[in-house]
Amino acid sequence: MNCPFCGHPDSRVLDSRPSDEGSVIRRRRECPACKRRFTTYERAQVEPLVVIKRSGRKETFDPNKLLRGLTLAARKRPIDPAVLQEFAFSFEDTVKEMEITSEEIGLRSLAFLKELDPVAYIRFASVYREFDSLENFIEEVRKLEGQSSPKASSTEEPPNLDDEAKLGTV
Numbered sequence: 459m460n461c462p463f464c465g466h467p468d469s470r471v472l473d474s475r476p477s478d479e480g481s482v483i484r485r486r487r488e489c490p491a492c493k494r495r496f497t498t499y500e501r502a503q504v505e506p507l508v509v510i511k512r513s514g515r516k517e518t519f520d521p522n523k524l525l526r527g528l529t530l531a532a533r534k535r536p537i538d539p540a541v542l543q544e545f546a547f548s549f550e551d552t553v554k555e556m557e558i559t560s561e562e563i564g565l566r567s568l569a570f571l572k573e574l575d576p577v578a579y580i581r582f583a584s585v586y587r588e589f590d591s592l593e594n595f596i597e598e599v600r601k602l603e604g605q606s607s608p609k610a611s612s613t614e615e616p617p618n619l620d621d622e623a624k625l626g627t628v
Contacts (some may be wrong), residue, residue, distance in 0.1 A: 461489035462496055469496075507550045508557045519558070521546045528567065530583035535575050545570055576602055 459469045466489050473486040485501040507519035525546035532542060549566070564586045571579040583589070583598055 459487060459498060461492060461494065464489060464492040465482060465492035483598065486556070505556055507553055509555045509563065510557055510559045511562060519550055519563075522548060524567065527582065527585070528571070528578075531571060531585075532575065532578040533581075535578050537575055537578060541574065572602070 461465055461469055469487040472488055472495070473487050475484050476482070477484040481501065485498045486495065486497045487498060488528075505529050508516050509519050510516055525543060528542045528546060529539070534574070542572060545567075549563070552566075566584065568579065571582050579602065580595070580598060584595065587594070587598070589595055589598070606616065
């Protein structure tokens, strides 16, 4: 550590102690050249979670963006906003990798909302799955109710959200 007073490239540690509930180490130092004392703080640098978008573009995870989507889905529902905020702001702590796909974030959010409120789940699914017809809504509601229904008129079968929701822990 360079001395902030004389620029000497070395210093001696006189005292070290944890600070801020152990997240920071405070070190009292002395410069061997000018004999002046100074304090340094050592923190762990945590790399931010990176989201890989469908387009392949990467961006830093923003819990506020996730919270906005959850809040829109839960609008006018009997859901405590603190529950949504807790999920959004603790989401990053549940991810063990340094990168996650936006699809995985959506699946974990769907699993969370499915347990919380069926209407909020359907609202979020309608945006996430890009429902383009009434049949898609009806099919998803039937799946949610556990009923079997005839296939939707589309040629592509919608993915099974129950299996996908198991991908991540909430």
